[in-house]
Every structure is written in C-alpha cells, then in structure tokens.
Amino acid sequence: MIDETSxxxxxxxxxxxxxxxLLAVYSPDARPANMQEMLDAARRNERVSSDGTRDALRKLLPDARFVDGENETAALPDDGDWWVIDDAEGSVNHVHGLPDWGVSIALVRGGRPVLAVFRQPVPDLTYTATLGGGAFVNGRPLAVSAKQGLEIAIVGTGQAEAKQAATYSxxxxxMTALLGAAFLVKAxxxxxxxxxxxxxxxxxxxxQYEPVLPGVAVGSLMVTEAGGVVTTISxxxxxxxxxxxxxxxPGVHPAVRDALALLRKTSA
Structure with missing residues (x-):
C-alpha cells in the first residue's frame, strides 16, 4: 500500500x-472563428492530455475505479477508491487563449475526496490537498478569507451543463438575489x-447547481483544508x-446559504 504522501x-x-x-498545444493568440474549430481544438486537448494519464493512475492503485458518465452525478459507494479526473479542465478557455485551464486529479475514498491535485501550467501553479493535511499552492499554505458577511464579499456561481433550462433559471x-446583497457577483x-x-x-x-464531480472534487477538498465550509446549498x-x-x-458561507434559502422559499 502506497502511503498518502507518496x-x-x-x-x-x-x-x-x-x-x-496541454501547454505544448496552447497559444495565447488562439481565437477560434466557429463551432467546428472550437470542437476540434477541444477534442485535441482531451486526446493530448489524457494520453497515458489513466494508465499511470492505474499503476498507482490497480483496484481503483474511474468516475465516468453517470457516476459523475451519482453518489459513490463508501468502499473502494475512485479516481476523479478532468484531463483538460477549462478546455474552452484553453482554445480561446485564456489561462484558466489545467489538469485535475482527485482520489475519493470512503465516499469523500481525500487527495487532490490541480496543475495550472499558466502561470505555473500546482495546488495540492490532503484530507487532514492542509491545502497548498506551490508549497505555500492556502487559507480562506477572514471576511464577515456579504457586504464586502466577492461571491460567484458556475454555468450548468448544456440543455438544463430549469438549472439556468x-x-x-x-445571481439576482446575491447581486443585491454581495459586493461583487461572478459567473x-x-x-x-x-x-x-x-x-x-x-x-x-x-x-453551483447540478455540479459534476470532476468539476468540484478537487475544489471541495482545497476549500475544506484551507479552513472553509463545504455544504449543499441547503x-x-x-x-x-x-x-x-x-x-x-466561515464568515460568509452562512449569509450566502441564507440568501439562497430565501430564494428557494420565494420560488416554492
């Protein structure tokens, strides 16, 4: 058995x-002109990044399974190890010449993330986290903000997968609810x-509503180990x-939770 540090x-x-x-096929000057160019570049990114990645992870833990397809939105069994990876996270940014892309790998054990890595080649950042061992970027400890309340808080949400009209609503x-309460709201x-x-x-x-596990597994552990709070919206x-x-x-999470809870009551 390999120890968690190794x-x-x-x-x-x-x-x-x-x-x-991925960096070898990245250009800050990339500007796709149509959907086909975007799709071709995204497929290239998946192919380039995934080459050898799963085989390497299988060698580390031969009995571990990979989260794919329906498992990305389903509860995982409490037994066994699961690899949660995104070979080219933020590929849409990569193909548009933006820097917000990278490779994420998380290990879920006992139904929760226990190890996480995110590699962002531009600008050369490596994030790591271990359950109970803290979160780091390039070896420096991460820590959530000390803000209290929403009036000076920067908050945000993410876009849902395609064809989810109810989720878009x-x-x-x-966002409308938080725009009236927070200092700044991003998507x-x-x-x-x-x-x-x-x-x-x-x-x-x-x-986020309707998240997929490869999009939140790494981040959830990073936030927890940096001293933050991770819950459902409720x-x-x-x-x-x-x-x-x-x-x-901790000083902002309750206010966001309450604002979103009030939104649910209003829409019920």
Missing part, C-alpha cells in the same frame, strides 16, 4: 506531465477555478452525488 507526489507528477502536453435567480467556468480562489482567500463563496454536509454545492469562508 501517492500525492505521484499524482502531482502525473498531473504536471499532462499539463505539459435557478442560476439566474441566484465563470470551470468550477474548480473559483473554488481555488475561495481556498486562497481571493473570493469568499461559490455555489446547508447539509456535501457529498459526491449531491445536486448542489456551496463553499465559502
């Missing part, structure tokens, strides 16, 4: 190698980036498979 180091190496492959209503993709900003204290809260403990997630600094 396992995290090996995960970091694998994510770094995948990130280098919930996102729009939630961005992919979800990992605002969650990393919460863990680093640059943002104060983030919520305030219950979050677990893989839940249909909402809310992460935030």
């Amino acid at each position: 396992l995290l180091q090996m995960m970091t190496t694998i994510a770094t190698q995948a990130g280098e492959r 919930a996102i729009g209503a939630s 961005t993709v992919p979800s990992t980036f605002p969650m990393l900003l919460v863990a680093a204290g640059h943002m104060d809260a983030f919520w 305030g219950d403990p979050w677990a893989p498979g839940d249909d909402t997630i809310l992460v935030g600094a």
Whole structure:
C-alpha cells in the first residue's frame, strides 16, 4: 500500500506531465472563428492530455475505479477508491487563449475526496490537498478569507451543463438575489477555478447547481483544508452525488446559504 504522501507526489507528477502536453498545444493568440474549430481544438486537448494519464493512475492503485458518465452525478459507494479526473479542465478557455485551464486529479475514498491535485501550467501553479493535511499552492499554505458577511464579499456561481433550462433559471435567480446583497457577483467556468480562489482567500463563496464531480472534487477538498465550509446549498454536509454545492469562508458561507434559502422559499 502506497502511503498518502507518496501517492500525492505521484499524482502531482502525473498531473504536471499532462499539463505539459496541454501547454505544448496552447497559444495565447488562439481565437477560434466557429463551432467546428472550437470542437476540434477541444477534442485535441482531451486526446493530448489524457494520453497515458489513466494508465499511470492505474499503476498507482490497480483496484481503483474511474468516475465516468453517470457516476459523475451519482453518489459513490463508501468502499473502494475512485479516481476523479478532468484531463483538460477549462478546455474552452484553453482554445480561446485564456489561462484558466489545467489538469485535475482527485482520489475519493470512503465516499469523500481525500487527495487532490490541480496543475495550472499558466502561470505555473500546482495546488495540492490532503484530507487532514492542509491545502497548498506551490508549497505555500492556502487559507480562506477572514471576511464577515456579504457586504464586502466577492461571491460567484458556475454555468450548468448544456440543455438544463430549469438549472439556468435557478442560476439566474441566484445571481439576482446575491447581486443585491454581495459586493461583487461572478459567473465563470470551470468550477474548480473559483473554488481555488475561495481556498486562497481571493473570493469568499461559490455555489453551483447540478455540479459534476470532476468539476468540484478537487475544489471541495482545497476549500475544506484551507479552513472553509463545504455544504449543499441547503446547508447539509456535501457529498459526491449531491445536486448542489456551496463553499465559502466561515464568515460568509452562512449569509450566502441564507440568501439562497430565501430564494428557494420565494420560488416554492
């Protein structure tokens, strides 16, 4: 059995190698002109980054399974290990010449993330977290913000998957509700980036409706280990498979939860 420290180091190496492959096909001058160009570039990114990644992870833990397809939105069994990966997270940003893209790898054990790595080649950032061992970026400890309340808080949400009209309505209503209470409200993709900003204290809260596990597994552990709070939007403990997630600094999370709870009561 590989100890968690060694396992995290090996995960970091694998994510770094995948990130280098993506960096080799990245250009800050990329400007796709149509949908076909975007799709072609996104498929290239998946192919380039995933080359060898799963095989390398299988060698680390031969009995571990991979979260794919329906498992991305389903509760996971409490037994066994699960790899949760996104070979090219933020690919839409990559193909448009933006820097918010990278490679995420999380290990879920006992129904919750226990190890996490996110490699962002531009600008050379490596985020790591271990359950009970803290969260770090390039070896420096992460810590959520010390803000109290919403009036000076920077908060945000993420876009849902395609063809989810009801979810789009919930996102729009939630942003409207928070625009009247928070200092600043953002909407961005992919979800990992605002969650990393919460863990680093640059943002104060983030919520999402209908998240997929590869988009929130790494970020949820980063926030928890940086001293933040991770729940569902209703305030219950979050677990893989839940249909909402809310992460935030302890002094801001309750106010966002209450604002979103009031929104649910109004729309009921």
